[in-house]
Amino acid sequence: MASTSAMFDNKLVKWVDERLPIFSTMQHAGMEYPTPRNLSYWWNFGSLAGFMLVVMIVTGIVLAMHYTPHADHAFASVERIMRDVNYGWLIRYIHMNGGSMFFIVVYIHMFRGLYYGSYKAPRELLWWLGLVILVLMMATAFMGYVLPWGQMSFWGATVITNLFSAVPFFGEHIVTWLWGGFSVDNPTLNRFFSLHYLLPFVIAAVVFLHIWALHTTKSNNPLGIDIKGPQDTIPFHPYYTVKDMYGVAVFLIFYALFVFFAPNMLGDPVNYVPANPLQTPPHIVPEWYFLPYYAILRAIPNKLLGVIAMFGSILIFFLTPWLDTSRVRSARYRPVYKWLFWVFVICCIALGWAGAKPPEGLALWVARIGTVYYFLHLIVLMPLVGWFERPLPVPKSIATPVLSAQPMEKA
Amino acid sequence: MRAPARTLMAVGIAAALAVPAFAAEAPHPAKQHWSFSGFFGTFDRAAAQRGFQVYKEVCASCHSMQYLSYRHLAALGFNEEEVKAIAAGVEVPDLNDEGEAVKRPGRPSDRFASPFPNEKAARAANNGAFPVDLTLVTKAREGGPDYVYAVLTGYKDAPSGFQLQPGMNYNEYFPGHQIAMPPPLSDDQVTFADNTKASVPQMAKDLVTFLSWAAEPELEARKAMGIKVILFLIVLSGLLYAVKRKVWADVH
Amino acid sequence: MADSANPAQAGGAHANPHGDGTNRRDFLFMLTGAAGAVGAASVAWPLIDSMNPAADVLALSSTEVNIAPVEVGQAITVVWRGKPVFVRRRTAEEIAAAEKVAVKDLPDPQPDSARVKKPEWLIVVGVCTHLGCVPLGQKLGDPRGDYGGWFCPCHGSHYDTSGRIRKGPAPANLEVPGYVFVTDTSVKIG
Numbered sequence: 001m002a003s004t005s006a007m008f009d010n011k012l013v014k015w016v017d018e019r020l021p022i023f024s025t026m027q028h029a030g031m032e033y034p035t036p037r038n039l040s041y042w043w044n045f046g047s048l049a050g051f052m053l054v055v056m057i058v059t060g061i062v063l064a065m066h067y068t069p070h071a072d073h074a075f076a077s078v079e080r081i082m083r084d085v086n087y088g089w090l091i092r093y094i095h096m097n098g099g100s101m102f103f104i105v106v107y108i109h110m111f112r113g114l115y116y117g118s119y120k121a122p123r124e125l126l127w128w129l130g131l132v133i134l135v136l137m138m139a140t141a142f143m144g145y146v147l148p149w150g151q152m153s154f155w156g157a158t159v160i161t162n163l164f165s166a167v168p169f170f171g172e173h174i175v176t177w178l179w180g181g182f183s184v185d186n187p188t189l190n191r192f193f194s195l196h197y198l199l200p201f202v203i204a205a206v207v208f209l210h211i212w213a214l215h216t217t218k219s220n221n222p223l224g225i226d227i228k229g230p231q232d233t234i235p236f237h238p239y240y241t242v243k244d245m246y247g248v249a250v251f252l253i254f255y256a257l258f259v260f261f262a263p264n265m266l267g268d269p270v271n272y273v274p275a276n277p278l279q280t281p282p283h284i285v286p287e288w289y290f291l292p293y294y295a296i297l298r299a300i301p302n303k304l305l306g307v308i309a310m311f312g313s314i315l316i317f318f319l320t321p322w323l324d325t326s327r328v329r330s331a332r333y334r335p336v337y338k339w340l341f342w343v344f345v346i347c348c349i350a351l352g353w354a355g356a357k358p359p360e361g362l363a364l365w366v367a368r369i370g371t372v373y374y375f376l377h378l379i380v381l382m383p384l385v386g387w388f389e390r391p392l393p394v395p396k397s398i399a400t401p402v403l404s405a406q407p408m409e410k411a
Numbered sequence: 412m413r414a415p416a417r418t419l420m421a422v423g424i425a426a427a428l429a430v431p432a433f434a435a436e437a438p439h440p441a442k443q444h445w446s447f448s449g450f451f452g453t454f455d456r457a458a459a460q461r462g463f464q465v466y467k468e469v470c471a472s473c474h475s476m477q478y479l480s481y482r483h484l485a486a487l488g489f490n491e492e493e494v495k496a497i498a499a500g501v502e503v504p505d506l507n508d509e510g511e512a513v514k515r516p517g518r519p520s521d522r523f524a525s526p527f528p529n530e531k532a533a534r535a536a537n538n539g540a541f542p543v544d545l546t547l548v549t550k551a552r553e554g555g556p557d558y559v560y561a562v563l564t565g566y567k568d569a570p571s572g573f574q575l576q577p578g579m580n581y582n583e584y585f586p587g588h589q590i591a592m593p594p595p596l597s598d599d600q601v602t603f604a605d606n607t608k609a610s611v612p613q614m615a616k617d618l619v620t621f622l623s624w625a626a627e628p629e630l631e632a633r634k635a636m637g638i639k640v641i642l643f644l645i646v647l648s649g650l651l652y653a654v655k656r657k658v659w660a661d662v663h
Numbered sequence: 664m665a666d667s668a669n670p671a672q673a674g675g676a677h678a679n680p681h682g683d684g685t686n687r688r689d690f691l692f693m694l695t696g697a698a699g700a701v702g703a704a705s706v707a708w709p710l711i712d713s714m715n716p717a718a719d720v721l722a723l724s725s726t727e728v729n730i731a732p733v734e735v736g737q738a739i740t741v742v743w744r745g746k747p748v749f750v751r752r753r754t755a756e757e758i759a760a761a762e763k764v765a766v767k768d769l770p771d772p773q774p775d776s777a778r779v780k781k782p783e784w785l786i787v788v789g790v791c792t793h794l795g796c797v798p799l800g801q802k803l804g805d806p807r808g809d810y811g812g813w814f815c816p817c818h819g820s821h822y823d824t825s826g827r828i829r830k831g832p833a834p835a836n837l838e839v840p841g842y843v844f845v846t847d848t849s850v851k852i853g
Contacts, residue, residue: 080478083483249644260638519722
């Protein structure tokens, strides 16, 4: 039905749609899309992430009009944006804090997926595409942080690019290639600017695939059960469009508190000191959204193993559709996994805390125990629990959750 | 040839190691009351103008503020003529029509003139230490304005047994306690036009107010806009919640 | 899809039994839509305004020129707002030529007296009013066109000794910038 253009009364719309079905596709995907009727507010974070991508691209394009990607001028050009460009401070603070907001939203979106088993068949590719977006976001955020060319920009770039020197045999060559020289310098800044501008559009393309995959498998829901028929769904518009808009408005209050009243709270003051290649700040830390990975990197005394563990901590999520052996998706019906999930959340927060501290004393031990538990959870506990756990009865359908509640084994 | 170089390196390493060890001991800067803190805070114009005077008469001989222009001073309540006079009172480098480097009186559109042409010249004139640019100093230090105030007023005699390097000064709040800058402020060092008594704490407070404005000149506009934006968003959220309730009424 | 589209209509029907429910709902929707539109417009403005000249650009919008070294018959070019400004010290013949022209026959009628503050000094923005090229005529060997002023090489516009367009595609005379004589030998443009 949606593929026919007959539903449009406007002749021009109909004419275009018969040749290129953009209107019926929009109607189909953005309005009629049959969405589970029971989605909770945790399902708002997908559209919030899309909203943040738009905010970042729009403010980023404007900032690029005023920014100078040169080692001698970058810092001063950012200060010019803050002082002389009309509303420059506003646009920069929206972009700067927007990076943090984007990660907050995406992390909540991912934890929601983990809790409700949204990665499980048939949504493995959907989950994978999400992980690809995360990795691209990390690369974009890292390179964006280098652009103001402050002390933390410079030394963050130096430390992170040096991770690649852990690659056996080719390491040094790779690092020199990344830098375009023998240290982080103007060529590095130039290529980072180029890629920082490019990658968000690559992210947008992968988001398109992510949504395509979503609309193919349909949304998961808090019950974790499949859509059985039309009685389980409601059209995306107006139900979820208005719910998403409400979510965006509430989220904007949170976002605005940072932009207007604590714009530098999530950043490091040292980045307001211009880059100095001859002097490393006493305490180098990445932005908060990288802290858990940074803790894992430093928890392991071996350079190569540390780097492998750090990248592995993200890549391991590509395997969760198979590491999780449970037949039940939603943790709501998994009495043991539910607890392990929250322990894992606490583990990630603890790793983040440890990543912000110098690697000594208590912080180092938290980082080490956290790292071990992180991988233990994903590689050992998830498969085992899926095996031994006795899930609670799962409802028969979304529309009649209470009536037909019965044990999983019989379903 | 080699031995002195190695000794120098050893000293350098020792100094580098000393910094974090002492940094842990530095007391937390005391919280001061600032006119510009809080949701509705604004810069005390009189204090900021006095602070500018302290910068001009004391700090400017060593410290640059290269991201400020004289025209920016209008935001502190100086009128156009005063800004012109302030700028004209400073010699700024320029090229004449023959391409020779010359000094000419400043114009409002000029950046603040720096006391040294470059970092090397600054180090050479200051015993190897580099007087940092002050435009962003309150934003670029952990502790912000409180920290800068604490350092300005934190000079003391070194405790017995403390190894002070030659040419260094003891400061309670500076990381490592050894600071190359001699105590910059002393009582009655400047004469304020409004008859405010120029005590060290008064000058430090005024100076930090000025420096905080220099670091975040957008602060007042930002907070004023923030209040409006958040009030608007609360109303919009309320409206959208009501719409959401109405739309969903038949589903629940 | 037809089935799932129904609840939306059902929502409208559902509201009706409660008296003026539909009206209140419509009003709420319109109010929220209006608030959203105001919000979106308020966000758009800073983004648009950021592309206007910044404060440091505006601060450079005037420039002072020392005209003491310019001899009669000579011209200098100074930069104002990133554009060339022609300052020409006209000879008596050039002034006479500029003044005796029948104003109403000109493509862009303007008497010479309206274009100068002191007859000896002609100050115009050196940008052709056709498509923005810089006309020739400042240097001694340059072609000055058929009317002894300037000649634009891009599309052949001829300007006279008052900077007025006389021949060619340009629609208007060379622009006279705002300026004042600070002293007899110093001009502030802008």
